[in-house]
Amino acid sequence: MEARLTTIRETLKDFRSDFWVCGKCKLCQANHVKEVEHARFWRNCPSGTRFRYEAYYASGKMEIAKAMELGEVEPSDAVAHVIYSCNLCGSCQEQCYPVKQMFPTRVIELLREEAVREGWGPLPEHKPIIDNLEKHDNMLGKPQKDRGKWAKDLGLKDASKEKADVLLFAGCKYSFQPELNSAARGAVEALKATGADIGILGAEELCCGAPLLELGDRDFFEQFAAENIKRINATGASLVVTLCPHCSWVFAEEYAPHLEAEVKHASQVLAEALGEGKIKPSKEVSASVAWHDPCRLGRRLGVYEPPREILSAIPGLEWKELERHHGNSLCCGAGGLADYAFPDYGEWVAKERVFEAEFVEAERIVTSCPWCEELLARGAKGKGSKVKVDNIFTLLGESLGGDVR
Ligand code: SF4
Ligand code: SF4
Structure with missing residues (x-):
C-alpha cells in the first residue's frame, strides 16, 4: 500500500x-x-x-x-x-x-x-497496534481471511464479487471480537428488515485507519484509507453504512471527498427507516436504559438524535438521560487509545461513567461503539456495579424478532 x-x-x-x-x-x-x-x-x-x-x-x-x-x-x-x-x-x-x-x-x-x-x-504500549496493522491489515492481528466470518449464514452478498446497493463496513472490532458480533448481527437484521440489498467486503475490508490517525501517524493512516477507498469504489455501492463511530468519523472527514458513495452511520439509516415506517420494533425489551453518546459519533459528527429515536421506538424500554449528554457527554475513557497505554486510567474514566448510569438509576447503559461497550463493561465489572452494558443494534435486532445474541 x-x-x-x-x-x-x-x-x-x-x-x-x-x-x-x-x-x-x-x-x-x-x-x-x-x-x-x-x-x-x-x-x-x-x-x-x-x-x-x-x-x-x-x-x-x-x-x-x-x-x-x-x-x-x-x-x-x-x-x-x-x-x-x-x-x-x-x-x-x-x-x-x-x-x-x-x-x-x-x-x-x-x-x-x-x-x-x-x-x-506513539508510545511503546501502542506498538502492538502498529505491528498488527503492518502485518495483518487489522488492528487486532487476526488473520484477514476470517474477517467476514461474523456474517456467515446472514445471507449477505460478497461485495468484492457482486454488486450490492448498500455496503456495510463492519470495522475491525465488530468483525473479529466474538463478544461484539451480536451488535453487527443486530444491525444486519434491522438493515435487512428495511429491504436493503446489502453486501460486505469480508476479507477484503481493511482497518479504516482511525487508530493510526488517533495516534498521530497520518502517513500510515492514509495508506489504509486510500486502499479502502479504491476497494469501496470498485463495489459500485451507492451507500456505505458504518457501524463503529471511529470508522464513521474517518469516513466522514477523510474518505468522503474521495468516495463515489454516500456514507452514513447505521443509526442514521435505521432512524430514517423507522420514520418512514419501513421497520417496526415489536418485541418488548424490558429495561431502563441510558444512552451513552460516543464522542466520535456525537461531538465529532453531530449524530445525537438518531440513536435516541431508535431507543424510543423499542417497546418496553424505559428511557433515562444521563446528566452529561449530547455535547456534554463524558468519554468512556477509550478515546485516543489512551486506555491502550494507560488501562488503569481508562478504567477510572469508565467507572465514572458507570457511576453516572447508577445515579440516574438506569439498569443498562447503551452505546453504539465497540470501544465504549468494551471499556464500560470493564468499568462496571471493576466497580462491582449492577449496571449492564448493551449495544443499540443488538437491542433493535432483538426487538425486530432476530436471534442476534
Ligand atoms: S483555556 Fe480558554 S482559550 Fe484556552 S483552550 Fe481552554 S477554553 Fe480555549
Ligand atoms: S481529554 Fe480533555 S484535553 Fe483531551 S480532548 Fe478531551 S477534554 Fe480535551
Missing part, C-alpha cells in the same frame, strides 16, 4: 494563533454549569479530572504547544504522558469554540502528529 490521500496537510503551525492566544480562561475544563444539574458531573475533561495538573487539561496542552515552538520544552516521558492520556474526546473544543472560536482538540491531534514526526510518539 503506497498511496497518499492528501497533498496539503494541516500542521501544528496552522493553529499557532490558537495556542498563542489561549488565555487560560479554563472554560474547556468543565461543562456549562447551567446545562448539567449536579456539580458532581460538571467536570468533563477525563485526563484533567483524573490527573488534576493543568497540563492534562486542554489549556495546559495549548501552553505545551507554545513552549515547544519556543524551544522551552523538550519531549520527555512526562510530556508524552500528557499528550497520550488525552482522549481526543472533543469536550474542550465543545466549550472553547463557541466562545473563543478556537480548536484545542485539533491542536492536541496535531501535537501527536508532531510527536510521530519527531520520533517520540
Whole structure:
C-alpha cells in the first residue's frame, strides 16, 4: 500500500494563533454549569479530572504547544504522558469554540502528529497496534481471511464479487471480537428488515485507519484509507453504512471527498427507516436504559438524535438521560487509545461513567461503539456495579424478532 490521500496537510503551525492566544480562561475544563444539574458531573475533561495538573487539561496542552515552538520544552516521558492520556474526546473544543472560536482538540491531534514526526510518539504500549496493522491489515492481528466470518449464514452478498446497493463496513472490532458480533448481527437484521440489498467486503475490508490517525501517524493512516477507498469504489455501492463511530468519523472527514458513495452511520439509516415506517420494533425489551453518546459519533459528527429515536421506538424500554449528554457527554475513557497505554486510567474514566448510569438509576447503559461497550463493561465489572452494558443494534435486532445474541 503506497498511496497518499492528501497533498496539503494541516500542521501544528496552522493553529499557532490558537495556542498563542489561549488565555487560560479554563472554560474547556468543565461543562456549562447551567446545562448539567449536579456539580458532581460538571467536570468533563477525563485526563484533567483524573490527573488534576493543568497540563492534562486542554489549556495546559495549548501552553505545551507554545513552549515547544519556543524551544522551552523538550519531549520527555512526562510530556508524552500528557499528550497520550488525552482522549481526543472533543469536550474542550465543545466549550472553547463557541466562545473563543478556537480548536484545542485539533491542536492536541496535531501535537501527536508532531510527536510521530519527531520520533517520540506513539508510545511503546501502542506498538502492538502498529505491528498488527503492518502485518495483518487489522488492528487486532487476526488473520484477514476470517474477517467476514461474523456474517456467515446472514445471507449477505460478497461485495468484492457482486454488486450490492448498500455496503456495510463492519470495522475491525465488530468483525473479529466474538463478544461484539451480536451488535453487527443486530444491525444486519434491522438493515435487512428495511429491504436493503446489502453486501460486505469480508476479507477484503481493511482497518479504516482511525487508530493510526488517533495516534498521530497520518502517513500510515492514509495508506489504509486510500486502499479502502479504491476497494469501496470498485463495489459500485451507492451507500456505505458504518457501524463503529471511529470508522464513521474517518469516513466522514477523510474518505468522503474521495468516495463515489454516500456514507452514513447505521443509526442514521435505521432512524430514517423507522420514520418512514419501513421497520417496526415489536418485541418488548424490558429495561431502563441510558444512552451513552460516543464522542466520535456525537461531538465529532453531530449524530445525537438518531440513536435516541431508535431507543424510543423499542417497546418496553424505559428511557433515562444521563446528566452529561449530547455535547456534554463524558468519554468512556477509550478515546485516543489512551486506555491502550494507560488501562488503569481508562478504567477510572469508565467507572465514572458507570457511576453516572447508577445515579440516574438506569439498569443498562447503551452505546453504539465497540470501544465504549468494551471499556464500560470493564468499568462496571471493576466497580462491582449492577449496571449492564448493551449495544443499540443488538437491542433493535432483538426487538425486530432476530436471534442476534
Ligand atoms: S483552550 Fe480555549 S477554553 Fe481552554 S483555556 Fe484556552 S482559550 Fe480558554
Ligand atoms: S480532548 Fe478531551 S481529554 Fe483531551 S484535553 Fe480535551 S477534554 Fe480533555
